[in-house]
Amino acid sequence: MMALDFAWVGLGGGLGSVLRWAIGRMVGERYHGGFPLATFLINVSGAFVIGYLSVLIGVDWRDRYSTAIIAAVLTGGLGGYTTFSSMQLDAVKLAATAPRRALFYLLLSVGLGLAAAALGAELASWQG
Structure with a gap:
């Protein structure tokens, strides 16, 4: 590792x-409901983008810290x-008053996050 890494x-992490x-x-x-929508949207969209870019860039997950673009965009950004x-904090807060909503939030976040990452990877594969 070098200082530039x-x-x-750091640059990517700051921007992200x-x-x-x-x-x-x-x-x-804009949204004041009882569901942590902002965190949910951010995590699902991030899962889509990392799935897409990892295939587009050709990231080998056994060596995913190897280049500047991977370090800046995938790891940092x-x-x-x-x-x-x-x-996790949103789920804990929800569980105090709405345990079923907290469980739904976690399951939906993980399930749609996985689906979004798979969809992003598949889209990048189709694009060649």
Whole structure:
């Protein structure tokens, strides 16, 4: 590892985190329901994009930290954009008042996240 590798991950992570914050804020300003919609949309869209780009770029998951583009975009950018920890916190908060909704949220997040990643990968495969 070189210092430049850290810089690429940091730059991508910073940009991804700012994008997550901006989208979360925009959704939060418009939606005030009892479902953590912003985190859900961010994680599912991030799963789609990482599935798509990993196939498009040709990422080998046994060596997925090898290039600057992978470090900046996949590890940094999408790692900063998506948020597993916020999803867990949202579920804990929901469980206090609506345990079934919390379970639904977790199952839907994971299920649609997997489907979105698969769809993104399949789309990139079709495009060649």
